[in-house]
Amino acid sequence: MDSISLLLDGFATALTPQHLLFAAVGVVLGTAIGVLPGIGPAMAVALLLPVTYGLEPTAAFIMFAGIYYGGMFGGSTTSILLNTPGESASVVTAMEGYPMAKSGRGSQALAAAAIGNFIGGMLGTIALVLLAPVVAALAVDIGAPDYFAIMVLAFIAVTSVLGRSRIRGFASLLIGLSIGLIGLDQLTGQARLTFGSLHLADGIDIVIVAVGLFAVGESLWVAAHLRHKPAKPVPVGRPWLGRADLRRTWRPWLRGPAIGFPFGAIPAGGAEVPTFLSYVTEKRFSRRKDEWGKGAIEGVAGPESTASASAAGTLVTMLTLGLPTTAVAAVMLAAFQQYGIQPGPLLFERESALVWGLIASLFVGLVLLLLINLPMAPLWAKLLRVPRPYLYAGILFFASVGAYAVGGEVIDLLLLFLIGVLGFAMRRYGLPVLPAIIGVILGPAAELQMRRALQLSDGSLVGLVNSPMAVVVYLIVAVILTWPLLRRLLRRAPAEPREHTGV
């Protein structure tokens, strides 16, 4: 129980008026940055680095942590209201959040996201306190074959988001996978589908693809149909979550950290994959599958809770091993080094006061964020009362600003509108957009891990299955694939009690 008393000391540090102020500045700044598309928390922290140089380290890191968590809260706002995800962690939120907003349940979606972030962050941070050394040791043991097995699992899960027409779903997935191929191959340095353009060498940012397909595609669609239908403003429904909503959201909120925290801790890069996994998990568990795609609140609650918990997981590996698993963590690591502090195995001993002050301030920051964001939800939702032509003009403006801010390149704007036209065409011909996004997220990651695994085993296929974790994951995949068959067999067996679906 040593860590509990250290944590209490940490609270003593975090609750001094000065540090409280920095935490407040951090969360407000983080929320604002999250709301503005294109400027992610990583860039914000990097740009603030020189400014905070005069501060003492504890204050600076309390602020940085506030920005990180705040960004997770804020990112969902534009996702839900404008279909314009501000960063990659909130791409999935737009899938159910925006339809909710369109049908007048915007403030419920925002509240579900805010509470989801709060619960995810809280549970994640508690896990950080209790499990940090264990998780850190496990994170190192996971290698390329295991990641690839998880990706295979994710691809199997994709079939559940393909929509009604499998063929259209697969076509959309292929479009996404092709977009994901663009850029320099990370393992050999060969250019793929760049057409000789340097600007394509790094591939197309996932935020640009998502904003193009969602926001620009949607705007073009509305523009093409606005004349035919009377423009009626989006209704703004009752604020706050009703009892029925709470009954549907509490499980996703609690399940989120179980997916997000371990994924944040392992070096597989960011919150995209876990938020997507959370989405498909919630869809499988949901009893109202018909609502999905039209605004199912579980699809907002789960991924948002996951995203926050993954932020906590990221801090685990960064603090205990000095291994940054996301861009924000990498920048924070650089910040630690600026102060002459090297995160890693010795950090908890050497800089105990700083670390526990930082962890305590995470709890404080989360409470502040909930206090800021929850009352804001109905206010934000009123934004949708703006008449549609103006609303979509605003969406296009934010989408363009966001795309430009990603790299400061005009070509990104061109790409955005090209992808927007693609999104429009996909809507016109009934292709679901989500599989394309999933393809962009999963395709490159799966390819990289598979090739890494094969490289490590010198080309032998055994390299894909030579770890216990990979074998377990493949067994799960096999069970999912054969489940319909298994279920029939189980039903035929007489005295067998009926089992609940759980995988």
Add this chain to the structure above:
Amino acid sequence: MRNPKTWLSVLAAALLVLLVPPLASSGGDEADSRIRGLRFMVPNTPGGGYDITARTAAKTIEDNDINGAIEVFNLPGAGGTVGLGRLVNERGNGRLAMSMGLGVVGSVYTNSAPSSLQDTTPIARLTEEADIIVVGKDSPYQDINQLLDAWKADPGGVPVGGGSSPGGPDHLAPMLTAKAIGLSPKRVRYVSYDGGGELMAAVLGGKVGFGVSGIGETRDQIDAGELRALAVTSPERVPGIDAPTLQESDVDVSFTNWRGVVAPPGLADRDREKLITMFSRLHDTEQWRDALRRNGWSDAFATGDEFAGFLKSENDRVVSVLKELGLA
């Protein structure tokens, strides 16, 4: 254009364009060696190596009143070659400099970039950092010779992990080492990881035979006994790291990951001198020495022609490795 009046006005306009700017600017600047409105371009994202170097240098220059305000801006993309292309386009602009390093040299070839560092005006090399060869604490390799023997015997069975994509420093270091021990770079199984974090996890977890990385990312893990340092790639030993150099094991490799500053091509001699003077004065400040120490960078100051010669030899070396791998 037959009208002589038209000709005259065109001639006058041309004279105006050609003569007025030099005349106008030769006024106030002469007395002062300062560069007004200097912009410092960083060709990668905020928080990256070139970014920290540039921002630290700019702040130190401002704090010590060596020059007025310097605007640092980022133009990331394609391993720095997007920024390089922009720099080369700004021919003759004496108010622009770019933070760069060894990584950009390789990126030019892997990206088939149209502009090369040979097109720029070299200003100064500022810092360097040795690469280090590390294994996890449970690795069978106790010293560098054991590792190199095993590697040479079975390059496929001893994969090497590095934190940069092909053409980057962590990729070049093992390739040069392989060449030096008579192993063809083509047979080296290099696994590229996304930055130091992913790589360290792979080395600590024993996923790769050995890892090659910058010293900064490994120092604490070595102190904690999680990693074993087998050798450093620099010609001299690195203070605070208990590891021999590769040259001590008769492997003829001298490799450091350096960072420096280049300016647009076609610079007037006066503008070039001003920039070189500015960075020389930066190098002399106490604050810069502090920054070097804090970031774990070694001083590698060299200016003008010396740096230009160095840049050329580095370029040749990188090309020779990448050619063998079919990347250049």
